Amino acid sequence: MQIVKTVSGMQRLARAWGQAGIRLGFVPTMGSLHAGHLSLVKRARREVGPQGKVVVSIYVNPTQFAPTEDFARYPRDLKADARLCRAAGVDAIFAPTDEQMYPRDEQGAFSTYVVEETLSRAMEGASRPTHFRGVTTVVAKLFNIVQPDVAVFGAKDFQQATIVKRMVRDLNFPMRLVVAETFREPDGLAMSSRNQYLLGSLRTQAVVLSRALQRAREVVRKARAPLPVGSLKAELKTLIEREPDARVDYIEFFEPGTLTPVAKVARGTHLALAVFVGKTRLIDNSSL
């Protein structure tokens, strides 16, 4: 397994593989890898086959964090990540520095952004106004650097995956995007690098996100007619905030393809949650 640290090195490698007709699968990450990421690697391998190559990028992208967020303390451990990748059969890690990704040369500082203007407004975009602009920009860069045939994103960040899919369509990236199912702990908590922040009883309280999703699924499946959003939202908020350190940031019901909010909840409606558990903000989502 190679660890590539420069943009030009990664582009050379991608070009050589492309010209040799080798299929390339790509899993972009911010590192601090866990079983959820490894399930994405497995999916990428399945997509490109044993003769293909799988690249994992590890880069904590500053432009998708607001100044008040956890960029500085976001967990980083390239050695441990490399061990996991090697064991998972990854062919190359792309782990650039900030200077590689956002260079400042004699022609001036970085100034080009990719912005998605419809799907980015609600939910995570409302809570974190500059977040998705940072995501789409760095993902466009990574796509141009790694030049994959297929990229795999996790469904845990459902809005992100939907926005990146839109970007791939709108800007005609010559690749396919796969959204892989959320990988969960045995008790239902969605895998996330931020779960490391959950100390003591916070870890147990955090299970309330997946419990709320499950409760919503039950209610919708038992209902004889579409349910008004308001009462279901209130019920879930009460359920969640029964946990002493849990505070709802948002609860949204929407069409999965367009992220358009719905007035009535029915089977196939999508539910997404963001909840602070202590100081840690967690997200989860599910089809109902």
Next chain:
Amino acid sequence: MQIVKTVSGMQRLARAWGQAGIRLGFVPTMGSLHAGHLSLVKRARREVGPQGKVVVSIYVNPTQFAPTEDFARYPRDLKADARLCRAAGVDAIFAPTDEQMYPRDEQGAFSTYVVEETLSRAMEGASRPTHFRGVTTVVAKLFNIVQPDVAVFGAKDFQQATIVKRMVRDLNFPMRLVVAETFREPDGLAMSSRNQYLLGSLRTQAVVLSRALQRAREVVRKARAPLPVGSLKAELKTLIEREPDARVDYIEFFEPGTLTPVAKVARGTHLALAVFVGKTRLIDNSSL
């Protein structure tokens, strides 16, 4: 020579050429081709060699026109353009429809833009506020569709070429950008599809743009010390508006790499002009 009308068709062709190790040169245009475009085609051929392929895109991109501008009456003649391309040894024309470039499917309308936020503000960006966002977006799309090794832009649209160069750097497009010299009529008028609008004496008056550039070069070359911008600007404005139908939109002096305005004009300073001649807005520029 092939004429490709679909995004998927062009991507298939580009992929086949890429996997065969064939170098690909690209000249994006809005059609209505003239000798200026053909000089860009020649340059693309020189870059990729006789074994390489040259693609010209012909697409009048709606998103770079403001509602008040000449999108509807912009000249279009694919047959004549195809004849010129064939004679110039072009291998493929990519001529998509608006439905191909800005599709609206069940997932919703186009919503992803590429924006350059520093170089785009002045000059053309100030006079045409949404113009460059349309340009960078469509050029990013075309780069992903055609996947060239080298793209050739004309220096006549100097700010555009500088912004696209910045986009290529910032978003890591795996290609090289070449800016080719402005091609001029024998009397000095820069080649432009909009020159067709110049009827009667307007055609003669339009030469005043290149005369103004020449005058500025002479003044700067004779000067013993850097010149204050104000007086030179006033002199050029007077020179230009001596033509009965010419009205200055802007006259700007700046550093060519960063487009930063200068206070004093010296050798190497760049000068750009936009002038209405009758109802037709013309631009030109030169190093001094």
